Amino acid sequence: MSTTEAPRRAEGPAAPEIPSGWAALVGVLSVAAAVAAGQLVAGLVAPASSPYLAVGDAVVRLAPQGLVEFAKAAFGTADKPVLLAGTGLVTAVVAAAGGLASRRSPVPGVVVVIVLGVLGFAAVLFQPTFAPLDVLAPTAALVVGVAVMRKLHALALDAAQGPDAPGDPGRRALLVRSAAAVGVASLAGGGAGLWLGRGTGDLRGAVTTRVASARLAEPAPAIPATAAFPQQGTPPFLTPNADFYRIDTALRVPVLAAEDWSLRIHGMVDAERTITFDDLLARPLVERPVTLTCVSNPVGGDLISTAMFTGVDLRELLLEVGVRPGADQAFSTSVDGWYTGTPVEVLMEPGRGAMLAFGMNGEALPFEHGFPVRMVVPGLYGFVSATKWVTDLELTTFSAKKGFWLQRGWAERGPIKTQSRIDHPRAFAVLPAGRVTVAGIAWSQPTGVGRVEVSVDGGPWQDAELATEVSGDTWRMWRAEFDLGPGGHDVRSRATSADGVVQTGVVADTVPDGATGWPDVSFSLD
Structure with a gap:
């Protein structure tokens, strides 16, 4: 086979x-x-x-x-x-x-x-x-x-x-x-x-010149030297623009020439109006120190800064256009499409000091802080009030429109809470034994801070020395001294507002309307 x-x-x-x-x-x-x-x-x-x-x-x-x-x-x-x-x-x-x-x-x-x-x-x-x-x-x-x-x-x-x-x-x-x-x-x-x-041009230069030479209808008083204790650990009273905290959703900072900017005010108003940058500068100009705070700032956090803002009074502008009864929200939109709602009752409150700002610490707003124009509203967290690059303001109701963060589970109105922070000593610092200075900041806008207390190693609360108050719209520095022996120590602080609201020790997360609790810092002495 x-x-x-x-x-x-x-x-x-x-x-x-x-x-x-x-x-x-x-x-x-x-x-x-x-x-x-x-x-x-x-x-x-x-x-x-x-x-x-x-x-x-x-x-x-x-x-x-x-x-x-x-x-x-x-x-x-x-x-x-x-x-x-x-x-x-x-x-x-x-x-x-x-x-x-x-x-x-x-x-x-x-x-x-x-x-x-x-x-x-x-x-x-x-x-x-x-x-x-x-x-x-x-x-x-x-x-x-x-x-x-x-x-x-x-x-x-x-x-x-x-x-x-x-x-x-x-x-x-x-x-x-x-x-x-x-x-x-x-x-x-x-x-x-x-x-x-x-952009290749110096878009801010001309605006900075105009800010520096502006004739102010309402200039701010000079900041006294006793308003801060930087030599003992507090920040300077006014935060340099380069150090001012920045929180927003913009991955690319909008770059817009001042002459190309305009703001449309419409909705529930008697007379809709669009204003240009030149219109803005032709109005009575005001200068106000304001502390801005982010709602995402944890207890003891650094998402807070203070600047001298220059601009126009927003309340006066809204009075001119005539806000109709029933409008409870000013819905603002930025050049990059971000949006939020601000309570009308706050904007219209006499003495509140809400602004359309174009200047910051004597120069034009930096691009990343809203150039050419932004909103500044003392006493409200930025997520409901501090719209950068603002270009549209619609008077409406909270039931008709929801802001960016409101849609994501945050609060509707966002009033700033009475808070304090310990800046010195830093956490886990090692210092020489003996007299120790504890220093920090406190804020309670728009009423201001009336008292700060400090407790060391769980002991009784003791009053701290307060720096000179500049405004209820700004932070206030404080300091206290203690004689401590070698070893580990713990210090905490609490503030009380000028109208008697005491900073709560109840710990709460930032969501939905800001963190609460007493700041607590541990350190040791040789």
Whole structure:
């Protein structure tokens, strides 16, 4: 019996395959080129249309409240750079995974680029400030990303086919040069887009000159030297602009020339009105020191600062347009689309001092603090009152519209609570034994602080010395001295408002209307 064996088919050469490292790099460079192209076109045409920043903005708008509060607690005012860095890291990982899936065919990598591009396009499209020209940046990002993916993949696949033949110009060298060129171009293009997006002119210079030379109808009294104890650990009374805390939802700071700004006041008013920056400066100007506080400030936290603001009285402006009966909310919107509601009764309260401010500590508002114009309302947390880059004010009702944070579980009205903070000693500090100065700040807007008490190691409350009061709308410094022996110690403080409201020791979270409790600092003496 004989058997026949089927002849074996000759196996062809294995399909070329890009090495893993190069494949991942191709994916990352393709997406980097897309991001850079989007950033550059946005800088040239419409800074608000950057797909990368639009995705970050979408994360801020859509993130669960618990995640938002975690980010604030964990990173403080660095939450925005951390968010952008995290977005970049996730994008890079996804891009690398797309590249690894494309070792033989560019299709998976192209699909990843398209999916990321569509996400960026959607983030731009659904921005509150979307305009037709905004589609150019995400379109450029998508086209460039796909083109770079296909080109680099082809070069990498060609280089993977084997050693260069004699006389070959060098397929691997061409790949290396191309990859380097894409990387450099991406960095340059992205950087140029960011620079262009901030504007190249000195938009604040002329306003600063006008602030410095403004004739004030209501100048603020000089701040006395006895209003703070910086030599003993308190901050200076007025916070330098560069040190002023910043909390908002804007990943990219709006840049708007003063001459392009206007504010529309409408809704439940007798006479709708739109005012320009020149209109604003033609009105009686006021100067007021005001302490601003964030509702997310934990007990003992640093999300509080004080500045001398220059602007116009908002109550007088509202009296002119005529607020109709029944309007209980002034719904303000910023240039970047953020919105909140402020109680009308607070804005219309005589002596409250609500302002449309354009100056801060003797110069124009910094861009990140609302240039050219923002709202300042003493006695209310910023999330319901301190709209930066304000451009629209609608008189309406709380039942008709809900502010950004109200929609996310925060309180409707947000009055600032009576609070104190210990600035010296710092937590876990080691000091020489003997006389110890405990110093800090307290605030209770708009009534002011009438008393601060300090307790050491659980002992009785003792009155602290108060600094000279500047205004009920500002913080007040305090200090106290104790003779203490070596070892560990604990100090806590509590404030009492000028009308007798004592800072509560009941511990409460920041949500929904501000944290409560007594600040407590542990330290030791040698």
